[in-house]
Every structure is written in structure tokens, then in C-alpha cells.
Amino acid sequence: MGRWSNWGRSASSTPSAVALPGSEDELCSLLAAAHPEGRRVKVVGGSHSFTDIAATDGTLISLDKLQGLTRVDPTTGWVSMRGGTRVWTISDALEPYGLALPNMGDIDRQSIAGALSTGTHGTGLGLTGYSGIVRGLRLALADGSVVTASAEENPQLFQAARVGLGAIGVILEVTLACVPSFVVRADEHPVELAEMLPSFVDLCRHEDHVEFYWFQHATQVAAKVNTRLPADAERAPLTRRQILLDDELLSNGGHRALCELGRLVPGTVPALNRFATKALASRVYTDRSDRIFVSPRRTRFREMEYAVPLEDFEAVFTEVMAAVNGFGAGITFPLEVRAAAADDTWLGTASGRESAYIALHRFVKEDHVPYFAAVEPILKAAAGRPHWGKLHTRTAEELRTVYPRFDDFLAVRDAVDPGGVFANAYLDRVLGQAPGRA
Ligand SMILES: Cc1cc2nc3c(=O)[nH]c(=O)nc-3n(C[C@H](O)[C@H](O)[C@H](O)COP(=O)(O)OP(=O)(O)OC[C@H]3O[C@@H](n4cnc5c(N)ncnc54)[C@H](O)[C@@H]3O)c2cc1C
Numbered sequence: 001m002g003r004w005s006n007w008g009r010s011a012s013s014t015p016s017a018v019a020l021p022g023s024e025d026e027l028c029s030l031l032a033a034a035h036p037e038g039r040r041v042k043v044v045g046g047s048h049s050f051t052d053i054a055a056t057d058g059t060l061i062s063l064d065k066l067q068g069l070t071r072v073d074p075t076t077g078w079v080s081m082r083g084g085t086r087v088w089t090i091s092d093a094l095e096p097y098g099l100a101l102p103n104m105g106d107i108d109r110q111s112i113a114g115a116l117s118t119g120t121h122g123t124g125l126g127l128t129g130y131s132g133i134v135r136g137l138r139l140a141l142a143d144g145s146v147v148t149a150s151a152e153e154n155p156q157l158f159q160a161a162r163v164g165l166g167a168i169g170v171i172l173e174v175t176l177a178c179v180p181s182f183v184v185r186a187d188e189h190p191v192e193l194a195e196m197l198p199s200f201v202d203l204c205r206h207e208d209h210v211e212f213y214w215f216q217h218a219t220q221v222a223a224k225v226n227t228r229l230p231a232d233a234e235r236a237p238l239t240r241r242q243i244l245l246d247d248e249l250l251s252n253g254g255h256r257a258l259c260e261l262g263r264l265v266p267g268t269v270p271a272l273n274r275f276a277t278k279a280l281a282s283r284v285y286t287d288r289s290d291r292i293f294v295s296p297r298r299t300r301f302r303e304m305e306y307a308v309p310l311e312d313f314e315a316v317f318t319e320v321m322a323a324v325n326g327f328g329a330g331i332t333f334p335l336e337v338r339a340a341a342a343d344d345t346w347l348g349t350a351s352g353r354e355s356a357y358i359a360l361h362r363f364v365k366e367d368h369v370p371y372f373a374a375v376e377p378i379l380k381a382a383a384g385r386p387h388w389g390k391l392h393t394r395t396a397e398e399l400r401t402v403y404p405r406f407d408d409f410l411a412v413r414d415a416v417d418p419g420g421v422f423a424n425a426y427l428d429r430v431l432g433q434a435p436g437r438a
Contacts, residue, residue: 002014002018004018004044004047004054004055004056004060005047006047006048006049006050006052006054006055007046007047007048007050007109007300008048008050008300008301008302008303008364009300009364010050010051010052010302010368010391011049011050011051011052011053011054011055012055013052013055013056013057014057015042015056015057015058015059015060016039016057016058016059017058017059017060018059018060018061018062019059019060019061019062020061020062020064020065021061021063021065021066022065022066023066024066024140024146024172027061027063027066027140027170027172028140028144028145028146029144030059030061030144031140031141031142031143031144031170031421032143032144033144034058034059034421035142035143035144035419035421038419038421038436039058039059039421040056040057040058040059040420040421040422040423040424041056041058041059041061041142041421041422042054042055042056042058042059042060042061042166042422042424043061043062043063043083043113043166043170044060044061044062044114045063045084045110045111045112045113045114045115045117046086046109046110046111046114048107048109048110048114048389049114049118049388049389049390050302050303050304050389050390050391051388051389051390051391051392051426052424052425052426053117053118053165053166053388053389053424053426053427054114054166055424055425055426056424061170062084063082063083063084063111063113063170064084065084066082066083066084066172067081067082067084067085067086067089067111068081068082068085068089068093069081069085069093069094070082070173071175072094072097072099074097074098074099076177077099077177077178077179077180078135078136078175078176078177078178079094079097079099079175079176079178080136080173080174080175080176081093081112081173081174081176082172082173083111083112083113083170083171083172083173083174084111084112084113085111085112086108086109086110086111086112087104087108087109087110087111087112087115088108088109088294090108090112090290091108091288091289091290094178094181095181095288098180098181098231099178099179099180099181100178100179100180100181100182100288100289100290101130101133101176101178101179101289101290102127102133102177102178102179103121103122103123103124103127103128103129103209103293104122104289104290104293104294105120105121105122105293105294106122106293106294106295106297107294107295107296107297108290108294112130112171112174112176113170113171113174114389115130116130116131116134116162116163116164116171116174117163117164117165117166117171117388118163118165118387118388118389119131119163119345119347119348119349119350119387119388119389120389121338121340121349121350121357122209122293122338122340123209123210123211123338123339123340123357124204124208124209124210124226124339124340124341125204125205125210125310125339125340125341125354126208126341127209127340127341128340128341128342128343128348128350129340129343129348129349129350130176131162131163131343131345131348132341132343132344132345132348132350133176133177133178134162134174134175134176134177135150135151135175135176135177136148136149136150136158136174136175137149137150137158137161137162137171137173137174137175138171138172138173138174139157139161139168139169139170139171139172140169140170140172141169141416141417142169142416142417142419142421142422146172147169149161150175156408156411156412157169157412157416159345159346159405159408159409159412160346160347160408160409160412160413162345162346162348163345163346163347163348163388164347165347165388165427165430165431166422166427167413167417167422167423167427167431168412168413168416168417168422169416169417169422180231181231181288181289182228182229182230182231182289183228183229183230183231183232183233183235183286183287183288183289184208184209184226184227184228184229184286184287184288184289184292184293185226185227185229185233185284185285185286185292186224186225186226186283186284186285186286186287186292187224187225187226187227187284188222188223188224188282188283188284189222189223189282190220190221190222190223190277190282191212191220191221191223192219192220192221193214193218193219193220193221194219196212196221196223197314197317197318198314200212200313200314200337200339200356201310201311201313201314201339201356203225204310204339207225207226207227208226208227208228209224209225209226209227209228209293210223210224210225210226210338210339211223211224211336211337211338212224212336212337213277213334213335213336213337214321214334214335214337215273215274215276215277215331215334215335216269216270216273216324216325216327216330216331217270217273217274217325218273218274218277220277221277222277222334226292226293228289229286233286234286235286235287235288236284236285236286236287237285237286237287237291238283238285238287242283242285246283255276255299255332256298256299258272258275258276258332259299259332259333259363259365260365262330262332262363263332263363263365263366266329266330267330268330269329269330269331269332270330272330272332273330273331273332273334276332276334277334299363299364300363300364301333301361301362301363301364302361302362302364302368302391303359303360303361303362303390303391304359304360304368304372304375304376304386304387304390304391304392305336305357305358305359305360305386305387305390306349306357306358306359306376306379306382306384306385306386306387306392307340307349307350307355307356307357307384307385307387308355308356308358308379308382308383308384308385309353309354309355309356309382309383310339310353310354310355310356311354312356312382312383313337313339313356316356316358316378316379316382316384317337317356317358319378320335320358320375320378320379321335323374323375323378324360324374324375326374327370327371327374328370329366329370329371331362331371332363333360333361333362333363334361335358335359335360335361336357336358336359336361337356337357337358337359338356338357338359339354339355339356339357340354340355340357341354342354342355346403346405346406346408346409347388347403347405347406347409349385349386349387349388351385351403351404351405352404355385357387358379358384359387359390360372360375368391372391372392373393376392376393380394380398383402384402385399385402385403388430394430395429395430396429396430396431396432399430409431410431410432413431413434414434414435417434418434418435418436419434419436419437420433420434420436420437423437
């Protein structure tokens with residue numbers, strides 16, 4: 001059997017079997033067969049989590065054949081789709097209905113179920129991550145039975161499965177509250193660090209979507225401020241030349257070359273970072289929302305990201321910067337800062353609190369462990385919640401202290417999968433073992 005590994009090459013495993021079911025019945029039969037024997041099963045989406053959340057030595061199931069929209073209600077904007085649907089297909093599929101996803105993360109390579117299961121988010125203080133817009137789910141449970149869940153029907157199951165870590169059931173179908181399609185104007189420009197830090201929270205309150213990138217030792221940040229416009233607003237997309245020059249040469253291929261140089265000649269990193277900050281040119285462009293939210297990421301890296309209470313952002317980020325600047329080696333990838341609204345999920349990283357996200361990245365050919373270890377204690381002390389799909393070292397005992405509904409989640413998991421059919425080493429660490437395995 002072939003080896004499975006993730007996009008960031010930070011997790012791998014050797015499944016005992018791989019399955020690509022062509023129907024829901026086939027999938028449920030696989031579960032029903034595995035269940036009595038206590039065999040482990042894991043559904044993977046796009047394998048874009050950095051953690052080993054999708055790793056398994058049991059049966060690995062891909063839902064790549066179970067994709068696509070299943071229902072659209074143009075009146076409410078509620079759209080149902082199969083769990084395996086890749087995020088990059090959704091915007092084109094919604095366009096004929098005049099609908100769009102309200103917000104998106106940096107990339108669209110995930111499956112919608114994978115994105116939900118780890119609490120994937122973008123930026124925008126008026127908006128939640130994907131899980132906050134879920135209105136209904138249809139799930140295959142560990143024994144192969146199928147249930148529907150919403151705020152009214154099986155509400156406990158619904159709450160747990162919206163950010164379910166792959167531990168609750170297989171998402172066969174999800175209904176999302178979409179919005180009328182819109183255009184976004186992106187304004188990218190450098191800002192003095194000393195100006196951005198005290199104004200970030202305020203900026204997030206006044207602008208639709210704010211994020212910034214800060215390179216080690218830099219005194220400026222590269223800011224991106226996005227404004228939502230009506231669907232018929234005039235578009236001024238990036239030209240092919242800009243895409244080639246800015247996005248391919250500077251952000252992807254060119255940045256990879258800088259990372260390689262910085263790795264081979266560490267003394268060049270401060271100069272490379274100054275160059276990289278300046279090279280992220282000032283530019284304004286307008287296009288369909290998904291084309292602004294999403295960018296290609298072709299230079300592989302590893303990432304750790306924590307959500308911290310928004311009001312603590314400046315103090316926490318100042319401490320993080322000091323640790324990054326004091327770190328013994330040059331870091332060629334920037335920190336990324338975003339924000340999101342509070343949501344009412346149980347295990348979403350913004351559950352119950354407005355959140356600032358602080359993400360650290362390291363080039364795939366360098367050792368991320370000491371770098372992340374230098375910063376993680378700061379984020380942990382700030383009551384930070386790690387992204388479930390990005391690298392961290394936290395355990396169930398620690399995570400319980402930052403999630404008020406942690407034990408409610410476990411109660412649902414223990415009820416629907418007592419034998420730990422969906423368990424793996426990652427889930428054992430962050431949730432504790434299922435009762436039948438303990
Ligand atoms: C380059 C890059 C950029 C990223 N940018 C962002 C970003 O902007 N914002 C952000 O929040 N995150 C981001 N991420 C993280 C990413 O969104 C999450 O890790 C997401 O889970 C990946 O989705 P996936 O389909 O690849 O899921 P996988 O990694 O394949 O699986 C993740 C989990 O979902 C479960 N799962 C998959 N399908 C199902 C199903 N049908 N039913 C139940 N469980 C299922 C798996 O079992 C596993 O537990 C990024 C990752 C990368 C590599």
C-alpha cells in the first residue's frame with residue numbers, strides 16, 4: 001500500500017487500504033464493515049492540514065468522487081453540496097445563481113468538509129470562518145448509519161460536527177448560508193509597523209477584510225485591505241504581467257529562490273526580508289470575490305497559527321515579534337495576521353470571542369520545530385487556541401481550558417464513536433482516547 005503524505009510534508013502514514021467510494025451507499029458499507037471489527041477509518045479531503053489530523057494506518061477514504069452542488073435555494077441563499085466538493089469549484093458553481101461564499105481563506109485547494117472540520121477561516125471581523133455559515137449537515141456515523149443535523153434537529157450533533165476534527169462522522173452533505181455575489185477591491189500597500197500595531201483592531205472594525213504580513217526584523221508590514229463592492233462594480237483585475245511578476249516571481253517562484261538562498265547563506269536573511277517586504281508592491285485591483293481572497297501557494301512551508309482574543313492582539317503580537325527577532329536563525333517566511341468574528345461553534349478557534357489570528361510559517365526544507373517552540377508558549381499563555389489543521393503541541397488537558405464546550409464535544413464524540421473508528425494519534429492527543437480504546 002502506498003504512503004500518504006500531506007501538502008506541507010509534515011505528516012505521513014501508510015494506510016492499510018485506500019478507498020474511493022463512488023456513492024454514499026458504498027461509503028456507508030465501508031463504515032459498516034469496519035465498525036464491528038474496530039478497524040480505523042479516516043476520510044481525507046485535500047490533505048492540506050499541516051497536523052497529522054488526516055493520517056491513518058487504517059482505511060483511508062477519499063470523497064473525490066462525491067462532489068458538487070445538490071440544492072440551491074436562491075431565496076435564502078442556502079446551498080447544499082457534497083462533502084468532498086473542492087472549494088475551488090464552488091464559486092464557479094454558484095455564479096449562475098448570483099451567489100458566493102461570504103468569505104474565504106488564502107487558498108481553495110481544500111474539500112469543503114476538510115475546511116469545516118479544522119475550522120478554516122479567512123479574515124474579516126464582520127464574518128466567521130466556514131463553520132459559522134453551516135446551516136445543516138448530513139453525516140455518516142461510525143456504524144454506517146446516516147443522520148441529518150441542524151440547529152433544530154440533533155442540535156448537539158450539529159454543534160459538534162460543524163468543527164468536528166473528523167472525529168464525529170463523515171460529512172456527506174453540508175448546507176451553507178451563501179450571499180449575493182460580490183466584487184472585492186484589494187488595496188495592498190506597505191505600512192509602518194509602529195502605525196499598524198496600535199491601529200489593527202480599529203482598522204478591522206472599519207474595513208471589510210484586513211490582513212498583514214510582517215517579516216523578521218522588518219520595520220514595515222505588507223498590508224492588504226479588501227473592500228466589498230456590488231457584483232456589478234467595475235472590475236480591474238490584475239493583468240497577466242502583474243500576475244507573472246508579482247504573484248509568480250515574487251510570491252511563488254521568486255520567493256522560493258529567496259528561501260533557498262536564505263537557507264544556504266543564513267547571513268543574507270535580513271537583507272532578503274527587507275527586499276521581500278519592499279517587493280510586495282503597492283497595488284489596487286478589483287475582481288470577483290474568490291479571485292481576490294485566494295492566491296496560489298506554490299512554495300511549500302509548515303505553519304502554526306493561533307487565535308488569540310482580539311483585544312489582546314497588540315500586546316501578544318509585540319511579544320511574539322520579540323521572540324521572532326530574538327530567534328537564533330533567519331526566517332524567510334513572514335508572520336500573517338488576520339481577524340474573525342466570534343462564532344457559536346463549540347470547537348471553532350473563534351468560538352465565543354472575536355479573534356486575531358497570528359500565523360508563523362517556515363520553509364519546508366528548514367526545521368520548523370525550534371522556531372515554533374520559541375513562540376508557542378507566548379500564544380499559549382495568551383489563552384490562544386491553535387488551528388486544528390496547523391502545527392501545535394497542545395493536548396486535551398490544555399485545550400479543555402480554552403474551550404468552554406470541550407466536554408460537550410467529547411460527550412457527543414463518545415456517544416457516536418465510542419470505539420474510536422475515526423480516531424488517530426492526533427485525535428488521541430487533542431481529544432483523549434475514545435472510551436472503547438482507552
Ligand atoms: C497552503 C495552505 C494554505 C492554507 N490557508 C488557510 C487559511 O487561509 N485559513 C485557514 O483557516 N486554514 C488554512 N489552511 C489550512 C487548511 O484550510 C485546513 O487544514 C483544512 O482542513 C484543509 O482541508 P483539506 O480538505 O485538505 O482537509 P484534510 O487535511 O484532508 O483533512 C482535515 C480533517 O478533515 C477531515 N475530513 C475531511 N473530509 C471529511 C468529511 N467528508 N467528513 C468529515 N471529516 C472530514 C479529515 O478526516 C481530517 O480530520 C491552509 C493550508 C495550506 C496547506
